[in-house]
Amino acid sequence: MKKVVKIICLLSTLSLIAGNVLAGQKLTMSGSTTVLPIAQKAAEEFMNTNPDVDISVRGGGSGVGVAAIIDGTVDIGNSSRAAKAKEIATARGKGVSMVGTVIAKDGICIVVNKANSINNISLETAKKIYTGEISKWSDAGGSGGTIVVISRDTASGTFEVFNEKVLKGSKVREDAMMLASNQAILTSVSTTPGAVGYIGLGYVTNEVKSLVVNGVTATKETVISGKYPISRPLYMYTNDAPKGLAKQFLDYLLGPTGQKLVEEVGFIAVK
Amino acid sequence: MLKVVKTAVVCMLLLNLSQMAFAAAGDWTFSGTNWLRTRIISKDLQGPLKDTDKTTDSGFSVDRGYVRYAYQFTDTIKGQWTADFFSAKTSDFKDGAGIKLKESYVDLPIGIPEGKLTFGLQKNYLGLIYDYDYRIIEKEFIDRNGIDASADNGLVVNGYFPMGYGTYAVGIYNGEGYKKALSPDVNTEVAVVADARFIIIPGLTLGASYKRDLQGTVASTGNTAYNTNNLMVGMVRTAFGQFDMWGEYIDQKIDTYSTTTNTFTGIKKKGFSLMPSYQLNPAWTVLARYDSWDPNTDTTNDKVKTIIAGVNYAITKGVLLQLNYQKDDPENSATAATTQYLAQLAWSFSRVFVQ
Numbered sequence: 001m002k003k004v005v006k007i008i009c010l011l012s013t014l015s016l017i018a019g020n021v022l023a024g025q026k027l028t029m030s031g032s033t034t035v036l037p038i039a040q041k042a043a044e045e046f047m048n049t050n051p052d053v054d055i056s057v058r059g060g061g062s063g064v065g066v067a068a069i070i071d072g073t074v075d076i077g078n079s080s081r082a083a084k085a086k087e088i089a090t091a092r093g094k095g096v097s098m099v100g101t102v103i104a105k106d107g108i109c110i111v112v113n114k115a116n117s118i119n120n121i122s123l124e125t126a127k128k129i130y131t132g133e134i135s136k137w138s139d140a141g142g143s144g145g146t147i148v149v150i151s152r153d154t155a156s157g158t159f160e161v162f163n164e165k166v167l168k169g170s171k172v173r174e175d176a177m178m179l180a181s182n183q184a185i186l187t188s189v190s191t192t193p194g195a196v197g198y199i200g201l202g203y204v205t206n207e208v209k210s211l212v213v214n215g216v217t218a219t220k221e222t223v224i225s226g227k228y229p230i231s232r233p234l235y236m237y238t239n240d241a242p243k244g245l246a247k248q249f250l251d252y253l254l255g256p257t258g259q260k261l262v263e264e265v266g267f268i269a270v271k
Numbered sequence: 272m273l274k275v276v277k278t279a280v281v282c283m284l285l286l287n288l289s290q291m292a293f294a295a296a297g298d299w300t301f302s303g304t305n306w307l308r309t310r311i312i313s314k315d316l317q318g319p320l321k322d323t324d325k326t327t328d329s330g331f332s333v334d335r336g337y338v339r340y341a342y343q344f345t346d347t348i349k350g351q352w353t354a355d356f357f358s359a360k361t362s363d364f365k366d367g368a369g370i371k372l373k374e375s376y377v378d379l380p381i382g383i384p385e386g387k388l389t390f391g392l393q394k395n396y397l398g399l400i401y402d403y404d405y406r407i408i409e410k411e412f413i414d415r416n417g418i419d420a421s422a423d424n425g426l427v428v429n430g431y432f433p434m435g436y437g438t439y440a441v442g443i444y445n446g447e448g449y450k451k452a453l454s455p456d457v458n459t460e461v462a463v464v465a466d467a468r469f470i471i472i473p474g475l476t477l478g479a480s481y482k483r484d485l486q487g488t489v490a491s492t493g494n495t496a497y498n499t500n501n502l503m504v505g506m507v508r509t510a511f512g513q514f515d516m517w518g519e520y521i522d523q524k525i526d527t528y529s530t531t532t533n534t535f536t537g538i539k540k541k542g543f544s545l546m547p548s549y550q551l552n553p554a555w556t557v558l559a560r561y562d563s564w565d566p567n568t569d570t571t572n573d574k575v576k577t578i579i580a581g582v583n584y585a586i587t588k589g590v591l592l593q594l595n596y597q598k599d600d601p602e603n604s605a606t607a608a609t610t611q612y613l614a615q616l617a618w619s620f621s622r623v624f625v626q
Contacts, residue, residue: 085385085432087435088434089431089432089435089437089438091473092436092472092473092476093476094474095473095512097473154296168346169296170296171297172296
């Protein structure tokens with residue numbers, strides 16, 4: 001038994017030493033795939049001006065980012081939604097005080113094929129389309145025959161916000177196409193008559209028609225003011241107020257250079 | 272063989288409840304946990320020890336395995352089902368293994384934000400039994416001492432206080448635990464339970480549970496009145512940095528009805544458990560536990576104290592090796608103390624399948 005104890009003590013000591021050696025100018029992030037382009041771009045530029053810093057950025061989804069902060073496995077958890085009460089309670093129970101920093105805003109646009117005559121849509125009609133209650137454009141004020149419903153996969157933060165603001169928790173119709181990216185939806189809608197999809201404001205091009213929702217057009221101004229109904233802040237979560245390298249990185253991202261990068265990758269600056 | 276087993280590493284897989292995967296409508300989750308164990312149990316008999324007396328049990332086993340399936344019908348409606356596969360003595364089960372239902376419930380919305388109604392066979396919202404994650408190989412204190420079952424059939428309204436300030440649960444159960452589901456094992460009276468936890472500051476949780484249960488059946492006790500079980504639990508959990516400690520205090524009173532005297536006779540039971548742990552680094556955690564249980568406060572010399580010391584090594588995410596030393600020390604010197612050396616390798620997985 002003594003031999004076992006000795007081996008355990010030795011291994012523990014070695015592990016502690018190894019952990020200390022690795023500690024240094026390293027920042028780790030994971031989470032929302034929506035926030036990912038911002039995080040990647042900002043990390044790249046930050047490392048260019050700070051060559052001694054190593055920033056690791058991973059996706060996984062907003063739930064993963066929040067869970068990683070709770071588990072203490074990353075320095076910054078990215079999320080395209082606010083942390084839920086369950087997550088905050090779990091974090092607090094573990095001695096983690098989750099602090100969210102809004103680093104950008106995003107509006108989700110409902111887009112249709114350019115040939116469709118529809119220009120306006122209500123949240124209620126959009127919900128009926130996505131849940132299968134309405135299946136023909138003639139019942140929704142548009143043209144193009146049968147509606148082809150295209151959605152993001154349920155693991156995405158974009159889906160979570162669309163789910164919360166439009167679907168109100170209802171299930172997407174069984175035959176909907178579930179695609180993995182904004183770009184894939186843009187391409188499918190632009191090439192499929194009768195298609196409807198939803199994408200981030202930064203991804204909208206003249207290949208598709210972005211609909212006015214509840215009488216409000218998605219623009220930078222309406223998203224920032226909150227008038228556009230399908231808009232959301234994007235967060236970077238830390239354990240307690242940002243400190244050290246995490247603070248330096250967030251200060252950079254919220255500064256003029258960082259916010260310019262936010263605009264470059266298609267999102268809306270908050271400062 | 273004994274020496275080999277004694278020097279082997281003790282193991283177990285920790286079911287990490289913080290691995291939160293949020294499923295959307297139409298998604299389903301498949302997960303499982305297995306506990307592979309080696310054990311040496313010896314009893315320190317009174318009087319001169321003989322080698323043949325000491326070791327009462329040793330060997331390898333797959334002690335238990337959970338298989339869990341969950342389906343998210345909508346954002347607020349979810350069903351979950353868990354089967355418990357366990358090793359058993361061949362005299363009880365011909366093939367040395369058995370299966371029982373551990374969970375089968377549906378969460379339904381109740382119109383309160385972050386609140387729900389859980390209907391079916393579910394975990395028991397009582398003290399630390401609800402939270403226990405088997406960081407120590409031994410069962411949770413309430414479960415181990417037969418104070419209450421870890422799961423039961425019932426209806427429970429539960430949820431989170433705003434801003435993450437804690438949790439609440441109020442409900443009714445059969446009261447006889449998950450192994451009993453139908454008459455005559457289940458009586459006609461429901462048990463009521465209430466539980467609240469308040470996270471005062473990040474890292475400090477204080478909570479209390481109350482359960483009132485009319486136990487037994489006319490068939491089993493011969494009584495026309497049920498035994499009354501009043502159970503109160505106070506709990507505390509601290510988590511500051513790498514240091515974590517769970518604690519709970521149990522106060523139980525069981526009033527047994529006598530058909531001879533037509534009166535109730537009360538028995539009081541008390542006990543507490545403290546379980547500190549310290550995470551040395553992401554892989555290694557050292558743990559300890561101290562239990563004290565008095566099954567009848569009016570009887571002297573019947574307390575049992577338990578000391579557990581252990582170390583956990585996370586081989587990788589989902590694979591945990593555990594080594595535990597455990598000594599049960601009865602107050603009554605005529606009762607043998609029991610020493611256990613346990614090693615457990617626990618492996619678990621969880622996968623969300625999105626639509």
